[in-house]
Amino acid sequence: MEKRLIKKEALAGIAKRIAEDVTVYAPVRVEENVLFKVLEKGEEPLFTYQNSKNAPKNFFFPRSEVMLRYTRTPKGVEFTAEELFARDGVLMGARPCDARSFVLLDMLFDQEKYKDPYYIEKRNRTTVVSLACAKPPYRECFCTSVGGHPVDDKGADVLITDIGDVFLVEFVTPKGEKLLKYFGDQKADAASEEKKAAVAAAAEAALTWKIATHEVKEKLDRNFNSPFWDGIHKKCLACGTCTFLCPTCHCFDISDEMKYDDGRRLRNWDSCMFPLFTKETSGHNPRPTQKERWRQRVMHKFSYYPENFGAIACVGCGRCVQSCPVNIDIRKIVAEAMELA
DSSP states (O other): OEEEEEEGGGHHHHHHHHHTTSEEEEEEEETTEEEEEEOOTTOOOOOSOSOOSSOGGGGTSOSEEEEEEEEEETTEEEEEEOOOOOOOEEEEEEOHHHHHHHHHHHHHHBOSSOBOHHHHHHHHTEEEEEEOOSSOSSTTOOGGGGTOOTTOOTTOSEEEEEOSSEEEEEEOSHHHHTTGGGSOSOBOOHHHHHHHHHHHHHHHHHOOOOOOGGGHHHHHHHTTTOGGGGTTTTTOOOOOHHHHHOSSOOOEEEEEEEETTEEEEEEEEOOTTSGGGGOOTTSOOSSOSHHHHHHHHHHIIIIIHHHHHSSOSOOOOOHHHHHOTTOOOHHHHHHHHHTOO
């Protein structure tokens, strides 16, 4: 693995140089939030942030996406497949939890039998440059509880770690090595590796919330009909904030829009927290209350996904905990589930 050292103040300039050649998605301050967006000419990327408000999954799995177009003609309806809109890009400065979320989404969208060409095309043409957490950004972070780490390179093509006065840059994959020309020629040494190990250990020790989530599946499966589910949902407003901010939530709806003789089929984000998500044409809803919807959310992440893919569908970023307007905490729900018989 190729490793380089760069000055901290050089990183923003590197992002701008890369943006001259390909599309760069980077964290940018927008009013009071840090958001990932396309880096425009003259715009300043922000690499001293804690974590972004939005998870950068939308660059691979957009909030709204045209799948096909159709036109009504005298001879019938003509369909036109939407050209897969994907261009070479670099996602710059994603935190390890977000980079790892792409690995989890790959399991769903890029299976051996079922493949989503819209997601795969964008994913394959984007290089992920991850920015390690020298210390946990927020007290809500719990990445080590779900198989991650503040200095994890899973899902990253390049990993950048703050080791004091400089950044250590590790080119993890061949895709990442294509960016070598932008990062200078100062090679990393053994001392850099030791500093990174110390940073990783300190970051892990600083995480205050630790739960054995890998042990909860059996408890959840055994208590599907338990009274446990009667209480956790009562504050929920069904606003969907937790699912829309989540790096791994992937529920979507497909709808048709038509104007005169022209129409298009869209894929839009949806949420298992919404009453209409499972409502059938007959009017029957198999998840009639927020109780069943919250049970589905927890079971999906900590039971069904592990059963299907061998991985928990949560990266411990804490966004859902931070932004829930009524302070529902999925960490506490899992911890309480661990106490079930």
